[in-house]
Amino acid sequence: MAKVQSTSTSGYGVSSLSPSLSGTAAGNLAVLVVIWAQPQTGAPAAPSGWSTAIAPNGFTTAAFGSPYCTGAAIYYKENIAGGTLTPTVNFVNSSCAGWAILTEYSGYATASSLDQTASNGSTSASSGNSGTTGTTATANELVVAAVGCCGFNANGANGISDPASSGYSSVFVNQDGNALIPCEVSYKEISATGTQTASWSWSSSGEYAASIATFKAATAAASIPNVVKMINQAVNRSRTY
């Protein structure tokens, strides 16, 4: 199990984002985190062919009045075909601020991989967390957590803790709140069942939205190609010429 590669696109005053990864391997798991701030609530729909792990409505930005909001959503695509992967996120509003962070992971289940999710947020805070998931079903899982915070009301460095606490590794961070919404994405690979959460702090009080999702690892028993490979190896060993 491993993080393979990651990329992102973002915009301010945009209607859609399409990050693209090339050279992806067939069978891997792709996770798309979308952080947005827009003049109305509502998460974007999952890109075509993708599934939603968690996509709650955003939290209203107190600084700019209702219904301005910030949100964090996690989408995923199992068993990717390999090659180039370019999901498109269309925002509810045509002039949105947002990030789309696309990451490829290896070693995760090619079907029914999504296990637990949670989300959290506030209209005014200088620290926050993702909420706490239910207990994970299996020991070995991928945990992806993301936060967007204090959109537009920070000047320059936003000071988001990176990576999230605790035990996480950073996938992505944007500290610049002048124009593009500050956000952070972290991941970790766990080896025991349990509940999962992630927490962050930042330098100025404002709204935030955070989400977390866990994905099950591939199991050897589920790997039919491996079984076929083992049978072929056994057949080859027993051949006499």
Place this chain on the structure above:
Amino acid sequence: MSVQKYSFAKTSLSVGTTPIPSTALGAGVSSLQLKLTRRTSADATIWPSAAVTVTLDLQVSYDGGVTWVEAGKVTAAGGLLTMGATEIAFTIISFRFAANPTHVKGSIIVAGGSLVTAGSLLVN
């Protein structure tokens, strides 16, 4: 990698696709950001309509321009954009690459009508 900034004065963009030719990047480039001015109360002539969109579609090369891969695509709409009482005078489109590309190329696609805008390109 030091930040490189290229500015362009107010210009008119017509409906259609304008190619961005293959351009060599400096060593260690990991991101690119395009900033375009947009309509404000003070100047309603700049990119005035939300029906007019600009799409930046980029490809990058990691081997000196021999092979190319998609880097992504972002579409932005014009019109007046406010955050509370504050008017936002620009749109930003940015890309962070999976690795350090040697070259970039692509296209700018204008749809829904022509527009006038100015801007800058930040390479970091």
